[in-house]
Amino acid sequence: MSPEIIKQKIQKELLSSLIGNSEKNDAASIELAGSFQPMPQLGRGDFLWRAGSHSPFLFFLESGALVETYSKGVNTSMIRLVSPGTLFWCEDVVFYNQGALTQAKSLTNSSVWYLSQEEFYRIHKVFGSGFDFLNAFSLVTLGNYRSRTAQLIQLNPEKRLAHALGQYPALLSLLTRDELARFLALSRSTLHRVLKQGYGR
């Protein structure tokens, strides 16, 4: 895919996150999208960011798949999966201006574009877009959490797996069974039963 097309997709993603567009935000989104840079390709198991690090500000996943996890002691929680065509960020860096509490790992070969914090704030200053973009990013994050929480508390194990596979068709090959159980908040034995009954695995 050509860099121009990718930057158009990034701009579309930026604008879709805003509630009510304005001329200044249209212009800012073009400048922001145009300033994204490709990162060296990530291989399976490579980290985009690690706990404690200050990652770049915004990312766009051109292809591949990533998982964001949070570890405390022996427990690791799967916060979310990132699919291609998604604009995403490390919340600790973007919202709290601190090192990451989570880590993001590539599940397959992944092509990622990034925008630095300096560039974001430079453009933010030039266009006077105020808190519009930051508020928009926080609303997108809130929407994602609502939908993930709904899946985890409302759906039974069978529907939870089916829903996850609908969203991420390659899930069974991307995650280990342990990771998948954690992502779906199921015990290993329940996941084993659901996979065997529904998918013959």
Next chain:
Amino acid sequence: MVDNIERDSMDQADSRKILLECFQQSFGVDFELNRLWLERLVEAYDGPHLLNPGDLLWDMGDTRNDYFFVLDGLVSEFWVNDCGESFIYAFIGPKEFCVNESHMLFKAPSKSRLQVIQPTWVMVLRQEKESEFRNGNTAWEQLSYEVGKRILEKRRERIRWLSGPKGEHLRQVITKYPGLLNHATKEQIARYLGVSRATAYRLFTNLARK
């Protein structure tokens, strides 16, 4: 952990002071720059109002966009799925903000019901007053962002708890909202954890043994 003292009365001046302190914590170093504006905003909140268990702050289908600040007590946000089963998305306790997120995110009627679990004192910024503060105001944008960040932290914490052992999730939520032990039913706790009532009983038994 928050205190679990149930109050018989709440003074308006004290309530406004608590709200202003919360804004101060959210704004950090920018607080003094915006102090006058924030004081005016605090005065626009009405209350404190005492709500009783079962009272609703908003119901499914509501289109109002009032902003609530819980001074003391406990409120739960219920969801009802397509099969008519209800679940608890979140608890909102002392010094926490809540807003109709369906309206805020999608400009859609509410898909949730906000119901009081224990006697609760709230302050409310009515949507009619909100527009005086919102329109094109940078301080409003900043405040929305700062308050939104606190809500987001809580939502991420919830995902972390949901993805971990259920017993730990129960322990964490009781530590955070001690009023649950006296005021929430086991069924409500089960709906929050996303487990059956029998599992919730077992988790409580295990917790009591520790």
